Amino acid sequence: MKLFNYFRSSASFRVRIALHYKGLDYDYIPVHLVRGEHHDPAYTGRVGDALVPTLVTDDGVALSQSMAIIEYLDETHPAPPLLPAEPLARAQVRALAQMVACEMHPLNNLRVLKYLVHELKVDEAGKNAWYIHWARSGLEAFEHQLVLLAQQRATQGLAPSVYCWGDAPTLADCCLVPHVFNCQRFNVNLEGVPLTMAAFAACMALPAFQQAQPSACPDHQP
Amino acid sequence: MKLFNYFRSSASFRVRIALHYKGLDYDYIPVHLVRGEHHDPAYTGRVGDALVPTLVTDDGVALSQSMAIIEYLDETHPAPPLLPAEPLARAQVRALAQMVACEMHPLNNLRVLKYLVHELKVDEAGKNAWYIHWARSGLEAFEHQLVLLAQQRATQGLAPSVYCWGDAPTLADCCLVPHVFNCQRFNVNLEGVPLTMAAFAACMALPAFQQAQPSACPDHQP
Known part of the structure; x- marks a missing residue:
């Protein structure tokens, strides 16, 4: 491939x-x-x-x-697997992934930032405020969703999740981790979203996530 | 439910x-x-x-x-089914759906348009230009993808698709049709994307798409 x-x-x-x-x-x-x-x-x-x-x-x-x-x-x-077996669980994982891929990331990618600057004449401060607004509000929604899922697990007598969903990485973690990297790059506040950051930390302890990160890529530039 | x-x-x-x-x-x-x-x-x-x-x-x-x-x-x-059975085909359908759900729709939903107006002080003309830019460029990319898929089908000796992918509606059509409704509402040019509009027309000939449309909803307002 x-x-x-x-x-x-x-x-x-x-x-x-x-x-x-x-x-x-x-x-x-x-x-x-x-x-x-x-x-x-x-x-x-x-x-x-x-x-x-x-x-x-x-x-x-x-x-x-x-x-x-x-x-x-x-x-x-x-x-x-990167998705659980049961349909309801799969829907929960996919929804977490789509919160990143459909609500956060599309607003902050390169072509959108270019449109803000070149077409709407937004200055650097305005562009950064836009980035931080969508990245942070998305993170807060993601954390709220993790809290709701944690409450569900608790009522079912399940142990708390280690990653975004359950005790192994899923599609949700594949989407969350790059978003947190973007947040770090743009100095987005990462306080107050403890379940999200715990999932991120658990992922980054795994070799796969380390090997996939931007700094490990052959075309990486600082 | x-x-x-x-x-x-x-x-x-x-x-x-x-x-x-x-x-x-x-x-x-x-x-x-x-x-x-x-x-x-x-x-x-x-x-x-x-x-x-x-x-x-x-x-x-x-x-x-x-x-x-x-x-x-x-x-x-x-x-x-709303997805084909074979993994490659499923990936093609999901990618079409995600072109709408991850590239077009997120930029033009209500909360984003509100941010443009209230935070960035974009005027009505600028807001409409934004809407039309992402809706139309997304449609053109979608059409290009349908052309590439049609070429693949032709080399495989398959009949042309009736809907976005194949001869029955899929997840891709579920995403495309609402996007075309939005385009109609904002007067986005729908010329020059014939495969896309043919799929849209095929969908709208089906009762399910008619029954689901905004004007058929109990909370509909003109």
Whole structure:
């Protein structure tokens, strides 16, 4: 498999976590977003949305959208799983993942920040306030959701979760960890969201998450 | 089942389509977003993100995030399916759905438009330009993806898709149709995306999509 990706792209980071967690080999093909390499016809000829990541299977099929790629990896390489077995639990994990992927990340990616600056003439302070607003409010909602899930577990007599959901990493952790990295980079306040940060810390103690992080990527730049 | 939702919310509309398509009964509980009813503690006590829709199961469990809810419905009520059986095909359908749910819709929902107006002091013309930019560029990417998938089908000797993917509606159609409704409401140009609009037309010929549309909702207001 080949992964077209960018060290700093959080959607790319999600897929790298899944690949490392499942112990799958892949070729790392860097696509430099800031240099606009994702608009190169050689790239856009493969994927409709000209975004990273793209996973190209051994049969040469290009798959886009990070969560769709991770579900594909989970269906084709089920062990270790990134989703629980039971439908209700799967829905809870997917909802956590989608809170990041559909509510937080889309507002703060590079093309949106560029639109703010170039089209809406938002200054640096306004851009940073935008970033922090969506990143932090999203984190608070995520924490609230973890609290609700913890209450459910308690009433069922289950032990507290170690990761976002349960005692092993899931798709939710694949999405959360890159978001926390982004928060750290933009100095978003990470206080007051203890369940979220405990899940993050548990993930970062695992080799897969360490190996997938931006600083471990071949195209990493400080 | 109870669906907490709002007639004009496109994430709510996605789930209504899935429920009607599968022939599942549900209680429609309106949550008036413009009046801020989603911030009521009785609502936020159930779901972390204070967004619609929320599906409450017959066991009283609250599920959030429209795509997670639809996957749950598909796993618990498999017929008729909203995802194909084969992993690669499932990834293609999910990626189309996520192009809408992760790239287009998050930028144009009510809370983001409010931030533009109230925090960034963007005027009406600027707000509309923002809306149209993301809605239209997203549609063009979606069309490009449908073209790439059509080329794949042709090389495999398969008939052209009737809907977004294949000859039956999928999760991708559940996401596309509400997006096209939004485009119509904001006068987004719908020319030049023929595969996309053909899939939309095929969907709207089905009773489930008609029954789920905003004008068919009990809380509908013109």
